[in-house]
Amino acid sequence: MDSIAAADRVTWGQTGDRLGAPQNEDTTKGDEAMTPDAEQVWLRTRARLRAAVGEDVFTSWFARLELEEVVGDLVHLSVPTRFLCSWIQSNYVEKILDALRQEDDGIARLHVTVRVNGQARPRLVTASEPPVEAELPLQPAAPRPLPALVSPGPAQPAAPGDALSGSALDRKLTFDTFVAGGANEMALGVARQVASAAANNVVTFNPVYIHSSVGLGKTHLLNAIAWAAGASDTTRNIVYLTADHFMYHFITAVKSQSALAFKEWLRRIDLLLIDDMQFLQGKSATEFGHTLSTLISGTKQVVVAGDAPPRDLDMLDDRVRSRLSGGLVIPIAPFDPELRRAIVQKRADQATSRFAGLSFPPAVIDYIARSIVSHGRDLDGAVNRLVAANQLTGEPITVPLAEKTLQDLIRNRETPRVRIEDILKIVSRHYKVARTELLSSRRSRDVVRPRQIAMYLAKALTSRSLPEIGRKFGGRDHTTVLHSVRKVEQLMSQDGDLTQEIELLRRMLEE
Template structure:
């Protein structure tokens, strides 16, 4: 065992230490203190050797290679890791095993303090203990630390429920109770409720479920509502909601920190996975999602996905993944009709009235907002919020006149229908007789490059998408590529009247 520990000495270090050396720790109390520090170092080397022997080289490298001992104070061993993800995973799966290894080497150690290092410094994150919960004295400049039973290896501690439910942040207002249903979204709502109910009982019904619509029609609301409802009865259930951007961030971070295996294991341990904004998933992250989707479905774990286009139009995904999504339950949410828009405005007005004493939304105002704002649900929510703010800040009663004055920019959107990048790709591909997937490819031939540049120009001109977002939608290109295309088309238009007329024709086709 000692020889194993000695061989392991070069792979760990306290904060700021260099690989291959034993880090120097500050001496506080003379020789006795220094000896205690050396003893702790030796115990930690032997603990690492025990863990390596118990879990094997691959698992040890994935989970424990960057786990460092900060100090031992009394019966508490303070450990640190570089990322929140690694901290959460160790806390959920390996605390008891680590504690057993410590106890085997030094029976006086009965608690673990696991923290996340920030800019090379450790910060409090979680404490595990084999003793009943107790208060830990707060130290100056250090956040308060709770003690929880070591049994957190089998289920998350109560303080980690938010992390379990929110790989991306969940909005507590987005529940089934606050969702307004109508003919456009009734089927999607019913399916979402059924999925949540089944997941709460560890049952899988439709799998995967794919919800698609244009922006602002309630996809994110439904995914949040499923997460809250499915996790309400059992906080130990592993429910994860991730936007596509957050999924890519996790994956790229895992690759950069050489913990891709750990990331994959974490994904495969999920009971209910909810992925939002699927259209933004690009590159190797899309490939990893495909593997995760297949694994979770094969393991009878529920997957719910939302995007702004049907699965067949998600060009960034390979055919197998699109086939998997299409083979599940695909639910569209269509544009809201006047009745649903009015119901949404009435619901939001009632909610506002419950918060502000004396606030009143007359029926003519509700009718005016529902009739005038036809873009999507978020604009309806925004309209109500603006009227409430105007009333509270100025004291002016909510009237149709106030609405006309306050909501001018939202109402103008009725005159200019919202154009989607997906529509631009279809129109440009059809007009120039270029396959849609060629516009997203890396081909550089003139018959593809010019239509692609025109499509990017139209996306910048007719949508509110940022340059990086447009680049992602065009095959994962950099925003500088989009900017170059926009400027190139503008230059050509200034020199070529026929091209200007041609692009104007495309613009009218898109705005019809």
């Protein structure tokens, strides 16, 4: 830990006043930096936490918290494991800050760090901003702790030296909240088995590849595996990454000339979970292939999720597709009426447990399950809308209220959902241009025009954003997609034959 100037260091007084009592710079680590008064304040804070959460919870999550130092309005605590640090970060930061502020109202921020060989590395968390990952430098020659199980949300552009970390886990996505049915029972069974085996340092099926269309539970299962596998052994190195986050780390490592550190970090993972595999592009896909081979060869468990089977992941080379196909490939089918009803009932039960007097009649449950046939997120959204309508207006939840509140959601789902994969297939066949050419960087007219039309159709017929469409079209920038859409719209306004041709493609996709 870097030394902190003596003038910046403060301690607590007996009455809770903050005193500018300089400390010797040689006492900047661990207990040597603590005064008896500061330790007493921390002991009283621990007592408050124990009373607030109960003995069992305190023993599980707070007993191993240690006070490192106090700097200005910041308190620095440490724990021995990555999982414990991440769990506290996700669930108890505000509670700890509140307890500290009751002892000293000048506290505004909190460091929660992982002790590595008796020393802590800083992780800054404040009451007013989301938690951030520990700062683990990307330096190939220097030893470093492995990443925590949970990390912040969307990755931001980073300067060299940014943290190596996983993507954010959602603590609500566990096996207990997953609703099983005929469409997903095999995927759920395999996920439970993988989590149980990983918790016992055993590798069963490897790799495991789960695929389905959007909103059918892939992300839920990957989160559930991570939580279940990490619960029994908090020292296990479990990393959940979206494809976007994987690419961000790889690009950051290359730019900062830290590729060796990035590869070393990947190869020391015990359980790797990769989500949204279809978005992996370019050299990042190649690096993933190397990582996959290394982890499998080292008997480390890998679980991957995507929206298409491995054979349709054209951004991967044949060797990687073969590796994924050679593992256990599990599809999740579209939900049947029974599963849709079970999901709606589960979400309704959760809502009624939170709001006194709230009731979902069986007829409303049946109406939602029958009317919304797309995927689980729309079912969740329907329940949330009705809860909001009830809480805002006081109107009881009935079928007429559901018809009025959900009409746009139901109308939007009456037409079949068009996928970008379908658009690529239809355009490729119609214009006799290979799908790989549409995704390539070729700029000849016979490729550019079909590519622009395909992008236009993707914008018109799917709910994908411009950046998402760009990624699906060979990793292009969203401005390229916007230019293509506007170009096709301009051509259609001038060329009636092109308008009829695109309308034909639209009808073929919507059939």
